[in-house]
Amino acid sequence: MRPLIELPAPARIVERLQETETIFTLRLKLEDAALAAHYRFAPGQFNMLYLPGVGEAPISIAADPRAGLIDHTIRMVGSVTRALAQLPAGAVIGLRGPFGRGWPMPAAEGRDLIIITGGLGCAPSVSAVHAVLAQRARYGRVVLLEGVRHCRDLALKSRFAEWLDHPDLDVQLAVCETNPCADWPWHTGNVLTLMDAMELKPERSLAFLCGPEGMMQAAAEKLVQRGVQAGDIYLSLERNMQCALGLCGHCQLGPHFVCRAGPVFDYATIGPLLGKRGV
Amino acid sequence: MTHALFLPHARLDDLIRQVQSAGYRVIGPKLEAGVIHYAELNVAAELPWGWQAEQTPGRYRLHRSQQTLAFAWAAPAQGLKPWFFAPVEPLWRLRRTPDGFGLEPCLPDAKPIAVLGARACDLAAVARQDRILEHDPHYQARRQDALFIALHCTHPAASCFCTSAGTGPRASRFDLGLTELDTGFVLEVGSPRGGKLIEPLALAGATADQIQAAQTAVAAAAAQQTRRLPAGDLAGRLAACIDHPRWDAVAQRCLACGNCTQACPTCFCHARRETASADGQSAEHSRHWDSCFGELHGHLAGFQVRPQTAQRYRQWLTHKLGNWWAQFGASGCVGCGRCLTWCPAGIDLTEEVAAVLGEAPCGR
Numbered sequence: 001m002r003p004l005i006e007l008p009a010p011a012r013i014v015e016r017l018q019e020t021e022t023i024f025t026l027r028l029k030l031e032d033a034a035l036a037a038h039y040r041f042a043p044g045q046f047n048m049l050y051l052p053g054v055g056e057a058p059i060s061i062a063a064d065p066r067a068g069l070i071d072h073t074i075r076m077v078g079s080v081t082r083a084l085a086q087l088p089a090g091a092v093i094g095l096r097g098p099f100g101r102g103w104p105m106p107a108a109e110g111r112d113l114i115i116i117t118g119g120l121g122c123a124p125s126v127s128a129v130h131a132v133l134a135q136r137a138r139y140g141r142v143v144l145l146e147g148v149r150h151c152r153d154l155a156l157k158s159r160f161a162e163w164l165d166h167p168d169l170d171v172q173l174a175v176c177e178t179n180p181c182a183d184w185p186w187h188t189g190n191v192l193t194l195m196d197a198m199e200l201k202p203e204r205s206l207a208f209l210c211g212p213e214g215m216m217q218a219a220a221e222k223l224v225q226r227g228v229q230a231g232d233i234y235l236s237l238e239r240n241m242q243c244a245l246g247l248c249g250h251c252q253l254g255p256h257f258v259c260r261a262g263p264v265f266d267y268a269t270i271g272p273l274l275g276k277r278g279v
Numbered sequence: 280m281t282h283a284l285f286l287p288h289a290r291l292d293d294l295i296r297q298v299q300s301a302g303y304r305v306i307g308p309k310l311e312a313g314v315i316h317y318a319e320l321n322v323a324a325e326l327p328w329g330w331q332a333e334q335t336p337g338r339y340r341l342h343r344s345q346q347t348l349a350f351a352w353a354a355p356a357q358g359l360k361p362w363f364f365a366p367v368e369p370l371w372r373l374r375r376t377p378d379g380f381g382l383e384p385c386l387p388d389a390k391p392i393a394v395l396g397a398r399a400c401d402l403a404a405v406a407r408q409d410r411i412l413e414h415d416p417h418y419q420a421r422r423q424d425a426l427f428i429a430l431h432c433t434h435p436a437a438s439c440f441c442t443s444a445g446t447g448p449r450a451s452r453f454d455l456g457l458t459e460l461d462t463g464f465v466l467e468v469g470s471p472r473g474g475k476l477i478e479p480l481a482l483a484g485a486t487a488d489q490i491q492a493a494q495t496a497v498a499a500a501a502a503q504q505t506r507r508l509p510a511g512d513l514a515g516r517l518a519a520c521i522d523h524p525r526w527d528a529v530a531q532r533c534l535a536c537g538n539c540t541q542a543c544p545t546c547f548c549h550a551r552r553e554t555a556s557a558d559g560q561s562a563e564h565s566r567h568w569d570s571c572f573g574e575l576h577g578h579l580a581g582f583q584v585r586p587q588t589a590q591r592y593r594q595w596l597t598h599k600l601g602n603w604w605a606q607f608g609a610s611g612c613v614g615c616g617r618c619l620t621w622c623p624a625g626i627d628l629t630e631e632v633a634a635v636l637g638e639a640p641c642g643r
C-alpha cells in the first residue's frame with residue numbers, strides 16, 4: 001500500500017485557528033520528512049483527512065503553496081469534522097492526498113480571472129488566490145466575489161482583510177440575509193447580484209466558481225449570457241467521497257468520477273449534468 | 280478446438296488433485312444452503328451432480344434431473360467477485376503510540392485459487408473488474424495468480440442473456456476449458472500454464488464426434504436464450520432518456536433493497552468503515568460492498584444526491600449499461616441474469632431497458 005495514496009501518513013497539527021463558531025483551520029505538517037519534501041499539490045486539489053477511530057473526510061487544500069504547510073479550513077457538520085474540531089495543536093491525524101484535478105492555473109495566465117464563491121466555497125478558492133498572488137504578474141485583472149449566508153459565516157476574516165486592501169485584487173463581499181449585522185459594510189443580497197455591476201471582458205475572462213451547486217449553476221449561466229465561453233468557466237464540485245481513488249463509486253456524476261476527473265470541471269463538460277436531479 | 284482432449288467424469292478427481300498439488304486452493308460449484316455457489320472443493324463428488332437450477336425473475340429453484348451431469352445448470356448464486364474483491368476487506372490496523380499512532384497495512388496472504396467450472400459470464404465479469412481494480416493492491420493480491428478452468432455453458436437458465444451481452448456461453452479466456460458431455464468433458468488448453476498442468480494426466484485426444492457434440496451443445500445454449508439487451512450505443516441512447524417516465528414506473532415496484540448490486544459480479548461500489556476498540560487504543564479501517572440503492576451512497580452535508588428510488592434505479596441501470604462504457608471501455612453487464620433472479624420484486628433489467636429505449640429515441 002502506497003503511503004499518501006492508499007495509506008494515510010501521520011500529520012501533526014502545528015496550528016489551529018477558530019474562524020467562526022463552526023469553522024476552523026488546521027495547519028498540518030507531515031511527520032515523515034521524506035514524504036513532506038515530496039508533497040506537492042495544485043490549487044483546488046483535496047486531501048482525505050483521517051481521524052483514527054472515527055474515519056476519513058475529503059477536505060480541500062487551502063494552503064498557501066509557498067509555505068510548506070498544509071492548511072485545511074473545515075466546517076463542523078458530521079462525525080469526522082466534529083471530532084477534528086476537538087483536536088488541539090500538537091495532535092496527530094492521518095492524511096492521504098493530494099487527489100483530483102484542481103483549477104487550470106496555466107490556462108488562466110494572461111487572462112482576467114473572476115472567482116465567485118458561496119459560503120465555505122471559499123476553501124478551494126483560497127489556494128487559487130494564493131497561487132495568483134504568488135505570481136501576480138502572470139494574470140490580468142483578478143476579481144473575487146464572495147457570498148455568505150450570514151455575516152458571522154465569513155470564514156478567514158484575517159485573510160479577507162488582507163485581500164480587501166490588496167491593490168491587485170478586486171474583492172467584493174455580499175451577505176444574503178435581509179438584516180445584516182450592524183457592522184457589515186459590504187453588499188447585502190445574493191452574491192449573484194454582485195455580478196450585475198461587474199465589469200467583464202468576456203473573451204479575456206476565465207471564471208472559477210465554488211459553492212452550492214445551484215449557486216454555481218446560476219453564476220455560470222449569467223456568465224454565459226454575458227458572453228463567457230462555457231469552456232472558460234470552471235466549477236469545483238462536491239460529492240460523497242470514500243476512497244478518492246476512483247474505486248468506491250460514491251462520487252459518480254454521470255460518467256465522471258468526481259474524485260479523479262474533478263473536483264474541478266469546466267462548465268461545457270459538466271453543465272448538462274448539473275440541472276438533472278439525481279444523476 | 281483443434282487440440283481438444285477428453286477428460287472422463289471418472290478422472291475429474293485426477294485433475295483436482297493435480298491442481299491442488301500445484302499449490303492452488305480449488306474453488307468450484309457446490310450445493311449448500313439451498314443454492315449452487317462457488318465454494319472450496321476437495322473432491323469431484325462435492326459437485327452438484329444431477330441437479331438443475333430454474334432461474335426466472337424473482338425465482339430460483341433446484342430440481343433433480345434424469346442425467347447425472349455436474350454442470351447442468353447455469354450461473355451460480357454468486358459470481359467470482361467475492362473471491363477477489365472481498366465483501367469485507369481490512370485495509371489497515373491502527374495502534375496508538377505515545378507520540379501519535381502507527382498504521383499497519385493489511386494485505387491478504389492467501390494461497391492462489393483455481394476455479395473449477397468458471398462460467399463465461401463470470402470470467403467476463405472478472406475481466407471487467409480487472410480493469411477497474413488494476414492498481415488495487417488488495418484485489419491484485421487475491422487475483423494475480425488465480426487459475427481458471429472454464430466451463431462452456433450447455434444449460435442456460437431462462438434468466439441468462441450472455442449471448443446478447445457478447446460474453447458467452449463459450450468462455451473466451453481461460454487456462455483450461457471444459458465442455459460437458461454425457462460421460463465426461465471435452466478439454467481445451469487455453470494457456471501454457473494450463474497445458475503443463477494436465478500433461479501428467481496423459482489424456483487421450485477427443486474424437487471428432489465428441490468435439491462436434493460439444494460445439495453443438497454450446498451453440499444450442501446460445502440459441503436457447505430469449506432475453507437480450509438492445510443493440511447499439513446504449514450509453515448515448517440512455518443518456519438521452521434521463522427524463523423517461525419508466526423510471527418512476529419501475530420505482531413503484533423497486534424496493535431499493537440493493538440485492539441486484541450485491542448479486543452483480545461487476546458492481547464495485549464499496550464504503551469505508553472505521554471500527555475502534557472500546558478503549559480507543561486501536562482501530563481497524565476496512566471497506567465493504569455497498570450499493571447505489573443505499574441511503575448513504577450519495578449523502579452529503581445538507582444534500583442527498585439521489586433521494587428517490589427512481590433516481591437510484593436509473594443510476595444503477597444507466598451506470599451498468601451506459602456510463603460504464605465511458606469509464607472502462609465495456610458494458611458493466613455481462614448478461615449473467617443474477618440481478619433479475621435475486622430481485623424480490625422480479626424486476627428484469629432487460630425488460631426495463633427495452634421499455635426505456637422503446638421504439639422511438641428519447642428527446643427527439
Ligand SMILES: Cc1cc2nc3c(=O)[nH]c(=O)nc-3n(C[C@H](O)[C@H](O)[C@H](O)COP(=O)(O)OP(=O)(O)OC[C@H]3O[C@@H](n4cnc5c(N)ncnc54)[C@H](O)[C@@H]3O)c2cc1C
Nearest residue numbers: 057058059060073074075078079080081123238239580581
Ligand atoms: C472535494 C471535496 C472538498 C471538500 N472540501 C471541504 C473543505 O475544504 N472544508 C469542509 O469543511 N468541507 C469540505 N468538503 C465537505 C466535507 O467533505 C464533508 O462535509 C465531510 O465529508 C463531512 O464528514 P463528516 O464525517 O464530518 O460528516 P458525516 O458524518 O459524513 O455527515 C455529513 C452530513 O450528513 C449527515 N448525515 C450523517 N449521517 C447520516 C445518515 N446516516 N443519514 C443521513 N444523513 C447523514 C449529517 O447530518 C451531516 O449533515 C469537501 C468535500 C469534497 C467532496
Ligand code: SF4
Nearest residue numbers: 546547548571595598
Ligand atoms: S453505482 Fe450502482 S450499479 Fe454502479 S457499480 Fe455502484 S452499485 Fe453497481
Ligand code: SF4
Nearest residue numbers: 543612613615616618
Ligand atoms: S447487471 Fe444483472 S445480468 Fe448484468 S452482470 Fe449484473 S447481475 Fe448479471
Ligand code: FES
Nearest residue numbers: 244247248249259
Ligand atoms: S471517491 Fe471513491 S470513486 Fe471517487
